[in-house]
Amino acid sequence: MMQYTLDHVVIAVPDVRASASAYQAQFGSRIRLRAPGEAWLQHDGPAPLVLREGDEAPGIRYAAYRVDSAHAACDDLTSKGVRRAWDLADQGYVQHCGFYDADGLPFQVFSTPADEPRTWTTSRPAMSTALRFHHVNILTPDVRRAIQFYEQVLGLWVALAYQPDFSGFNLLIDRAFDDHEHNIMLEITGPPGLDEREAAYLATHGPCYDHICFSTADPAATYHRLVDNGAPPLYEPVDYYGNVLAWVEDPQRVHVELMKPISTESLAGVLRGGPPLCFTTLTYEGDAS
Numbered sequence: 001m002m003q004y005t006l007d008h009v010v011i012a013v014p015d016v017r018a019s020a021s022a023y024q025a026q027f028g029s030r031i032r033l034r035a036p037g038e039a040w041l042q043h044d045g046p047a048p049l050v051l052r053e054g055d056e057a058p059g060i061r062y063a064a065y066r067v068d069s070a071h072a073a074c075d076d077l078t079s080k081g082v083r084r085a086w087d088l089a090d091q092g093y094v095q096h097c098g099f100y101d102a103d104g105l106p107f108q109v110f111s112t113p114a115d116e117p118r119t120w121t122t123s124r125p126a127m128s129t130a131l132r133f134h135h136v137n138i139l140t141p142d143v144r145r146a147i148q149f150y151e152q153v154l155g156l157w158v159a160l161a162y163q164p165d166f167s168g169f170n171l172l173i174d175r176a177f178d179d180h181e182h183n184i185m186l187e188i189t190g191p192p193g194l195d196e197r198e199a200a201y202l203a204t205h206g207p208c209y210d211h212i213c214f215s216t217a218d219p220a221a222t223y224h225r226l227v228d229n230g231a232p233p234l235y236e237p238v239d240y241y242g243n244v245l246a247w248v249e250d251p252q253r254v255h256v257e258l259m260k261p262i263s264t265e266s267l268a269g270v271l272r273g274g275p276p277l278c279f280t281t282l283t284y285e286g287d288a289s
């Protein structure tokens with residue numbers, strides 16, 4: 001089966017220089033790469049956040065999945081009846097094409113030449129941002145349909161189903177997930193069981209890429225640091241079943257969640273083939289054992 005590896009997330013911005021500067025000032029992000037109209041931001045983990053300048057509405061544009069061959073992936077997805085968002089483009093150093101998921105949200109599949117090094121080769125930057133890109137979230141009215149799409153079409157699997165009926169949030173990982181070098185997740189959230197913010201966002205935006213999330217050892221302290229740095233506050237830190245969640249906005253008003261990372265021990269069980277984590281088996285880094 002074709003391997004789809006969640007690699008990065010692209011955010012549309014009206015002015016890439018201004019947005020990148022704001023990310024640097026507020027989030028401590030480092031610019032790993034600049035390309036025409038793009039800035040690739042790095043935090044403590046390997047997963048980049050890509051700011052891309054354009055005319056489209058500011059916000060999360062799509063998640064991008066690395067494949068061995070964009071051409072083969074394009075054929076694979078087309079044969080599965082997945083609707084195409086944009087045709088295969090060959091830019092020399094990268095080939096990519098776009099498709100729509102079960103909710104009509106775009107995603108990209110891309111490949112780079114075999115001799116091209118991975119964009120991110122180090123997970124330990126010289127200077128810590130105290131933030132690690134943890135997940136990108138899809139908010140959908142039909143969480144089961146969305147999960148089924150990503151499982152059956154892209155081969156992702158549920159590592160965490162907070163509730164047995166998949167209500168609320170679920171975290172999916174791909175086959176390359178290793179909790180160290182490659183550990184970005186796809187979160188899928190849907191009713192019933194939405195909180196106030198999620199219900200309001202779904203009502204006004206419909207199915208959408210809802211938010212990005214950074215994990216950090218101390219979400220409350222990080223929240224106050226980011227707000228002091230100028231990030232717009234959204235929700236003050238709250239204790240949430242063993243975690244601490246807090247919310248700010250990015251320079252495009254994208255909602256940004258802060259949380260403690262899921263413990264390595266919790267994930268190790270899942271990666272050994274155990275059942276998905278759930279409300280009762282989930283622990284976070286820093287929990288008393």
Ligand SMILES: [Fe+2]
Binds near residue numbers: 187212213257
């Ligand atoms: Fe989230």
